Every structure is written in structure tokens, then in C-alpha cells.
Amino acid sequence: MKLLFVLLLPIAIPAFAQPPHGDHHQPHHGHQQLGHGHAHGAGAHAPYAGLEERSIKALSEQEIKDLRAGRGMAMALAAELNGYPGPLHTLELARELELTPEQEQRTRQLFAEMQQEAGRLGEKLVDAEEALDRLFREQEATPDSVLKASMEAAELRGQLRATHLLSHLEMMAVLSPEQVERYNTLRGYR
Template sequence: MIYKKILCTLFTITATAAAFAQTDSATTPSAIKTLTLKQYAELQNGPELREMALPATMNGYPMPDDVLQFKKELKLTDLQVKQITEISRYLKQKKVQAGQSMILNEKKLDDLFSKHKIDEGTLNFYGNRYGLYQGEYRNAVLSACINTYNALNPQQTTRFWKLKKP
């Protein structure tokens, strides 16, 4: 009986402490008031790669960083490592660039709305531009998968997917 009371008290204290210790990143303000701190931080680093790459990866076209993780097992040549490293570097550059462009676009939309200087034409321009950044980035991701696939020979590709699946 006493153990139940002690356990209950400890649970209550732990739950209360955890509730006060948490910060809700979904409502924490960021440098742009229309984005949460989490959204802002994610965009600063660029949009997530994995979901953008699904049409390629689900059909046998690997991500460059995934291939580089298995360079010894795949027996990549120095030239292949150089090629795939360059593909990866370019993709990371595009990722950051896309995120920064989206942040600037979001900031501009916020500014236009806050100053009541928005109209349908301006809204269409910035709305479409946001989509353009996403599309350009997705093309870069999918292109990186194609180029990585083309840098490998068929045996390496088969071996990669066997290593990757488990």
C-alpha cells in the first residue's frame, strides 16, 4: 500500500516536471512570425531529402550519401567516390539554397500581409514562386539519385540494395 502511494507520488512529480520542462516548438516564435522555430530551423538547413527522393529510391535509384556509406562494401573506385561525393555536395548546396529561398519568400509574404499591401497578383506571384523553389529542389534530389545510379555498375547497384534493405 505504501509502495503504491510512493509510486503514485513519484509519477506525479515526474509528470509535472516533464510538463514544465517541455517547450512547445510548434508555438515558439522564430525570426519570421509565420513560421515556428522548428519550421524555421528546418528550412535554414533545407527541406527534408528522403520524402523528395521516394520516386527514385523506391525504384532502385539510390541517394548519394547512402551509397557513400557503403563505399568499401561496394568497392567503389576513386573516380566513383569523387563523382558521388560531388553529387552529394551539390545536393546539399541546393538543399540549403532552397530552404533560404523559402524563408525569404515567407518573410516577404508576411511583410506584405502585415503592411496590408497584398493583392491577388502579388499573392499569386509569391505563392507560385514558393512552389517553384520546391520543384527545383525536388528535381535536384531526383537528379542526384539518377546521377548516383549512373555512377554505379549494375553489380554495385544490386549489392547496394542488398546492403541497404536490412
């Protein structure tokens, strides 16, 4: 079991290395940051104080809503910030990008497909996080059950992120190089 854990840990760490976020246009919801200069010791509050009230400890209520709604939650920043337009923001900039009716229709279709799949995966991720939370809440956590539940949640988060990233990749076939450049300028990346 320990060998399996050691072998799988490098796979699981990257999936959890990027904390879940709300929409990348909004401040992050639900996580309290550990500030500098806080007193340590008996009277000090832990940075997670209050989070024990959450229905799923690892997810804020806003994150649960965003996952279920198929929102981006900054999962596609690798694409967005490297010049790959996303369908939602392309639609928001349709006039400025001078989208043709065909481009707008295809972009709407890509967005709808991505959002539906992201919502489906987001719902499954919420369920997986709830199952992991339940293991500890009901004091049924074992090394095997925690590893299995953690890996399931990580796999779903990876699939969800890929869904968002792939929608950006697909947009490259919809837009002209000039529109891609204009998108990046309008978004403030160039």
C-alpha cells in the same frame, strides 16, 4: 484575376501537396498533427497553436536550417524508394558497396554539387516563404501579391526537389547494376 487563379491552382497544388519534411531519417520537426478525439469548441486548442511564434510561419526553425544546409528533407523519396541510390547514402555505404576510388570521387563530387545547389535554392525558398509571410504579417496581402508570392515559393520548391531527384538519377551512371541492387538491399528496400 479569378480565371488566372483557377488556371494556376492545379499547378500550385502538387507543389504544396507534399508537406516540407526534415531529413527522412528523422521525425518531422515543427508541425503538430491534429489528433483524433480532440474536443472541439471554446476550450479546444487549434492544431497550429504555438506556431504563430515562428519567424516564418510555414517553416519550423529546423526546416529553415535544413533548407539552408541543402539537406534532402525527403524530397527525393520518389527516386530513393524506386531503386535510385542517393549520393549521401552511397558514401555512407561505400565500403559495403565496394566503391572504386573513381566511383567514390565521382559520388563525392555529385554530392557536393547537389548540396551546394540545394543550399542556394533552399536559401531562396526561405526568402520566398518569408516574403509570403510578410505579406500577411504586414496586412499587405492582395489576391495578386499572394498568387505571385505563392507561385514563386512553389517554383523554388520544385527546383529544389528536382535538384535532389537529379542527383539520384546521376548516381545510376556511377554505380554498376549489382551495386545498385546491393544498395537497395542494404537500405532495406528489397
